[in-house]
Amino acid sequence: MRLSLYLSTLLFVLTYLDSLTWINASYESTYGEILSSWQKQDKRLLMKVRIPSNTTATVYVPLNESQKIKVNGALRQPDDIASGRGIFELGSGDYSWEVE
Known part of the structure; x- marks a missing residue:
C-alpha cells in the first residue's frame, strides 16, 4: 500500500x-471548510x-505604512509588503485580522 499526503495552497x-x-x-x-x-x-x-487541514494559504490584506x-x-x-498589501503566509487554522 502506498500512502500520499496531499497538500493544497489557497x-x-x-x-x-x-x-x-x-x-x-x-x-x-x-480538506474542510474554507472561509473568508x-x-x-x-x-x-x-x-x-x-484554512482547512493540510492546507496553506497566502493572504493579501490592504494596508498603508x-x-x-x-x-x-x-x-x-x-511577511512581505507589495502594492499596498500586507502578505501573510499561513498554515491551517482560524485567523482574525484587525487593521486600523
Missing part, C-alpha cells in the same frame, strides 16, 4: 468596493479566514 486577496461594507463566503472543500469574510467598521477593517495589524489579537508584521 490564495486570499482582499479587494473591496466603497459600496460594500461586508462580505462573507465559505466553501466546503475535500471581512467587514469595514468606521476606520477599521475586520477580516476572518479559515501607518496602519497596525493584529492577527488573532496580537500585533503582527506582514
